[in-house]
Amino acid sequence: MSLKVIGSGFGRTGTLSLKAALEILGFGPCYHMQEVIKRPSHIKKWQQIGRNQAVPWHTIFHHFQATVDYPASPFYRELLHAYPDAKVIHTVRDPERWYDSTAETIFRSMDGLPFWAYKLPWPLGNFIDLQEKIVWQGLFNGRFPDRAYAIQRFHDYTEAVKQHIPPEKLLIFEVKEGWEPLCEFLDVPVPGVPFPHVNDRENIIRQFTLLRRTLYLLPFAVAAALGLLFLLGKQIARFFTKS
Structure with a gap:
């Protein structure tokens, strides 16, 4: 299977x-x-x-026909070089609304995490690290x-896409435009x-709020567990001493 x-x-x-x-159009599975x-x-x-x-x-990508979203999207040029028959779809929206949505969801989920979250065992710590390297540092130079x-x-990146991708291979697309421009571009x-208009904003906020709370409570849970083990050890030692 090859990316289309x-x-x-x-x-x-x-x-x-x-x-x-x-x-739905038959270009699945789609990476995300x-x-x-x-x-x-x-x-x-x-x-x-x-x-x-x-x-x-x-x-x-050997099991996928399409890819959208991070972490693949910043590498569109490399991917087109690897899959020269593919077409490129560049999704856009009102930049102000895009910023607000990103700030309240995926950036909010990573911002202010405890420093040790990046050192957590694989895969969670690695997932946090890849977002930092590819998105927040790679795309925004730590200045989101x-x-x-x-x-x-956001504007500069869109202009770069237009410059680097031949017009016949590129669709600048807002999902509110619906099926027609997408189907015409893909010739289906x-x-x-x-x-489909999938709004996952509340779900993202809920999931990452849970993650942040879990990460902040984790040291206390570990400390409590160690405390219980210490007390249990003392009780066992006292039992054997009396015996």
Whole structure:
């Protein structure tokens, strides 16, 4: 299986809706950050890519016909070189709304994590690390909290995509446009079902709020467990001493 569609757009530009749409159109399975979470072996591969180490693309995408979202989207040029017959879809939305959505979801989930979260055993610590390397440092140079900078980066990145991808291979797409431009670009008929609009914002906030709370409570849980073990050890030692 070979990639036929490469999504170059930033996360929070409708990438999950595009994933669902592509799979309805027969371009599935479609890769997405969700797929990385399901495949711990891919996390280390993306860490290597984030360190500019060579990883054969087919070891990641051999079961997929399309890819959208992070962590693959920043590597659209490399992917098009590896899959020259593929087409590129660049998802966009209002930059101000994109920033707000990103700040309240995926950035909020990573911002302010305890320093030791990056050292957690594989795969959780590695997943946090790959996001930091590829997205927050790789795309935004550690300056995402600077709203003006991040929005300008959004504009500049879109212009770079337009410059690097031949016009006949590129679709600039907002998911609110629906099926017609997408199907025309991919040369497939419009399906007889509504275009999927997947809003995962609340789910992301809920999941990462749970993660953050768990990480902050983890040291206390470990300390409590060690305390119980210490007390249990003292009781056992006292029992054998009396015996």
